Amino acid sequence: MCEVQLQLNFLHVxxxxxxxxxxxxxxxDIHREQIEFKEEIRSLQSENKKLKEENKKMKVKQExxxxxxxxxTARTQRVEIKAKERxxxxxxxxxDTANAKTLT
Structure with missing residues (x-):
């Protein structure tokens, strides 16, 4: 019985x-995945920052x-007005030319 108990204890260990x-x-594995996720988050944050900066530049360019x-548009309107006047x-x-021709 003692030997069986010892074998059980050994198996348990x-x-x-x-x-x-x-x-x-x-x-x-979990720790490695956490590190990978943190690196991916940093990369995405960096990309997000670049995109925000590019967006600001684009808004300035748009303005x-x-x-x-x-x-x-203002110049076009002025040209159109001058063309109408002409x-x-x-x-x-x-x-006047037609009237002058009819008179002569």
Whole structure:
């Protein structure tokens, strides 16, 4: 009976050692995964920071382009007004020319 008890105790110790070894391996795997996740988080944060900076630059560029577009629109409107004025003058001249031709 004593020998059976000793064998049981020995088996119990072996099982506990195996469980302990497996637990240590699992803890190491978990720790490695945590490190990988932290590295990935840092990488994503860095990329996010770069994208935010690029976004700010793009917003500044967008504002510059809006101002430029407003300037172009204003110039276009001025040109259109001048063209209409010239058309009125030309149509007046054409009328005067036609009237002069009918008189002669």
């Amino acid at each position: 072996q099982v506990m050692e195996s469980i302990g070894i497996a637990a240590v391996k699992e803890m190491k 510059e382009l809006k101002k430029e577009l407003l300037g172009v 058309n009125v003058i030309l149509s007046g001249l054409n009328t």
